[in-house]
Structure formats: structure tokens, C-alpha cells
Amino acid sequence: MLLSPGLHRIGNDIVAAHLIATDEGITLIDAGLPGHYADLRRELAVMGRPATDIRGIVLTHGDSDHIGFAERLRRELGVPVHIGAADADRAKGAKPPATPRGPMRIRPMAGFLAYAARKGAVRIPPLNEVRPVADGDVLDLPGAPRIIGMPGHSPGSIAVHVPSVRAVFVGDELTTRHVLTGVTGPQPAPFTDDQARSSASLESLRGLDVEWVLPGHGAPWRSGVDALIAAYRSAEARAR
């Protein structure tokens, strides 16, 4: 689905991935679940672009619901896959640490699990090869994505700022729809390794002039970064 010129989304508020399209080609931000490959092909068809236009994938982190079809594109089309250095092992199949079990509600949780199963979450191929990126890097990919280190959700979590589409992709450093409770609005994301660190990382977004804040789970946020952080802080306070 087209969000704005050059900015596309596949998936939905349960799990989303994004495309940046320019005359130079296409950059993917995250790769959803394996079954989102079909959604990607459909989106490309609507855009009238071949899959060979995809120049690279940038993964916001190494969790399984973000690496979905990345290995497939790497293997079949030689698409390079970029990820924060500290998450490289996780994308290659290392098990993430167990995180404390937060709040959940049956219906949204069952909805998430059913959707994930339908999209192939049962078997997610790990990456065989990744290119590590670091805070401050500007990648030589369509849209010139700039990497913002955001450790917390995982050690190698990053946000990706793409000025040409006035967007920042925040992965699971925050969510606007908690997959386990269905509660909407900016808030801490579940399955976070280090919540205090994640919360502190959010300040790295401060001052970004963007129209779109795009999390891996939940609706796009359109009200700017300062309002986002304020809403997150209130949610955080409510949870205490």
C-alpha cells in the first residue's frame, strides 16, 4: 500500500515492512515474515517494478518477525542485507534471550499467533550473510538511509532515517500497537531485552524532522517525534 510518493507498506498493523522507491531502485526496511514475500510481489506488481530493482534490505533488528523473506531475496537475487552489528548473530539464527512476560490479552495474542502462523512463522530461514552497520552510517542505497543506533529492544536495534520520504523506521524500539494486548498508541514494545536502555534510546529520535514514524507493529505515527516521545512517556508512566 502506498503511504506517500516513494513510501510503501506491506503487511498490516500486526506485522509491517516498508519499501522506499526511487529512480535508482528500491530499499526494503525489514522483511516481515516469510509469507510476506507474496505481499511484496503484489506490491511490486502494483508499482510496476521488477524484484531486480531491490538494491538492499535494512533490518531494524534480528528478531524472526522482521527477517522473514530476507534470506530468500539474498539467495535468489543477491540482495545485500544490512543489520546493526550486535544483531548479526541473532539474524543468523542465534536464540534471543528470554524476556520477562509482560501483559497480554487472549484475543489480540491469538490474533497475532494466527496471523504469524499464516505468514509462515513456523519456519523462518536465518540469514547466511549480513552486512553490519553502525550509528551514523549513511548507506549507499536508494533513499540514502541513515542509521541511528537504538540499543534496548535488542543490542543491535537501529532506527533508519530516510529524509527523502521524511520517514524514520523504528522497528520494535517502540510500538503503536502492542501485539499481545491490542492496546494502541506509542508505548514500549513486548519482547524487549532491556527496557531501561530501550526507553533511553528513544531520545535519539528527538529533533528529527519527519512526517512518518513507522514501527514494525502498529499504525504509522503522523504527529511528529516530540509528541511520539511524550505519548510513549505517558504510557510508560501508566505501566509503572
Ligand SMILES: [Zn+2]
Ligand atoms: Zn517484531
